[in-house]
Amino acid sequence: MQSKKKFNTLLPTLKKRCCFLKFIDFEPIVKYGSIFIILVSIFIQSSNIIQNKNLLLSIFSLFFNLFFLLIILQKLEMIKIDFLNIYVESSLKFLIFIYLINSILYLFINNSIYSYIYAPLNLFGAYFIFLLLKKDEIS
16 A cells, blocks of 8 residues: 555656656557557458458457457446446456467567567557556556
């Protein structure tokens, strides 16, 4: 409890000293960053379905990403689905795990698109979802 209080007391002093923190607000970054990463994943899977590349895996991944989009929108309170409330925290932690595993595995693929685009995108996705989980503690 004391560390949380200490964190809250240090943040205003940091905002006074650092000019960058005066202009940055974490709420839009958390909201739109996590939604953007999921929408990019949905777009990539949709384009794979249109091109007939890995059709079964792309359809499965599309439904998987749509479920996580619902979870993120539920966490941000943009939609209200009561039965999803019990799954929000554990689903977001699982999504962070999936993004971290994907970003590590994409680094070992010899395709430069996977190494230089998809790996950092998944790493940013894990970061934004982590910020979404800690949103109440940060603000």
